Amino acid sequence: MAEKSAPPKIILLKGNGGITINNEMMELLTITLAHGCIGLPLKALYAENVYVVENRELFWEIHKQIKEKPCCFVHAIDGLDEEDLKRIKAQNVTFM
Incomplete structure (x- = not known):
């Protein structure tokens, strides 16, 4: 029997510029200005510059x-x- 993979983690996203998350394109600036951030499951993320921020504050x-x-x-x-x-696929990934 095949091993069942864990469900994708939920991530919070904010920023500016276009990204593709889970095969859906979106503009982060619009979401960030309107809502602060968006939470989605991480199946696939494509962006130019990604900052992984470990501390919530x-x-x-x-x-x-x-x-x-x-x-x-x-x-x-x-x-x-x-x-x-x-x-996560990006030209630059920075951990903070």
Whole structure:
């Protein structure tokens, strides 16, 4: 019997610029300005610049420190493991 894989982790996303998450394109700036962030399961994330922000308090304030465009800030409440990180495709991934 095949081993059942764990369900995808829920991540919080905010930032600016376009991304593709779970095969759906979205503009982060619109979501960030309207709602602060969005929470989605991490199946596949494609973005130019990704910042993985481990500290939740820092995640809420990170846009004040990093003004780079485009960028995508990611926070996983339960943290990201190696399998999760394989689902993130970006030119630059920075851990904070």
